[in-house]
Ligand SMILES: Nc1nc2c(ncn2[C@@H]2O[C@H](COP(=O)(O)OP(=O)(O)OP(=O)(O)O)[C@@H](O)[C@H]2O)c(=O)[nH]1
């Protein structure tokens with residue numbers, strides 16, 4: 774395993790537990806960025822900025838130090854063969870290419886296999902996976918794999934729709950562009966009717 778403080782890409786999931794946010798290093802880095810863009814990091818309005826940004830990074834990257842699987846450990850025995858869907862779970866994440874936010878909604882469905890999970894835990898999984906440098910496709914896959922593995926579900930369907938700041942406030946500048954990704958597993962992959970039901974519940978019959 775690489776040294777946890779080297780600059781290479783970090784391992785994912787529970788391997789990250791020993792890593793902590795280095796506030797001093799962050800404060801120094803933010804000062805350096807301000808100087809590099811031609812600002813005076815010592816002017817009054819910017820004095821507290823490195824510390825603020827360090828705290829902000831600790832918050833938006835907290836998922837690097839959270840194993841999302843912990844939220845799926847407690848389940849309840851319940852017979853319910855049909856789909857469970859929690860839709861419109863708002864999230865914000867950070868694109869790993871530009872370190873700009875992307876934000877939107879996740880819709881999570883699963884087909885239980887004798888066990889159900891607390892509904893809030895699905896939203897907690899989304900947050901833990903979102904609060905790290907991400908791409909939308911990987912985030913969508915990771916949520917689907919977590920649910921499939923830890924709920925022993927007969928199927929999982931995850932749909933994520935998001936607006937990427939790196940496409941709206943800079944670069945190509947397309948403010949209305951929305952990106953929709955989906956990951957289907959088990960019954961949602963094999964059965965077109967189950968998948969169609971999910972799409973209809975999420976997007977409505979017209980789409
Ligand atoms: N597939 C995917 N691409 C993303 C995501 N977030 C940002 N991107 C894209 O990552 C790409 C990075 O492209 P590069 O050519 O390396 O960077 P760039 O020169 O800043 O690209 P432009 O954004 O086109 O100016 C861009 O096309 C972004 O739109 C994501 O979640 N998924």
Ligand SMILES: [Zn+2]
Pocket residue numbers: 868869870871872873937939940
């Ligand atoms: Zn980006």
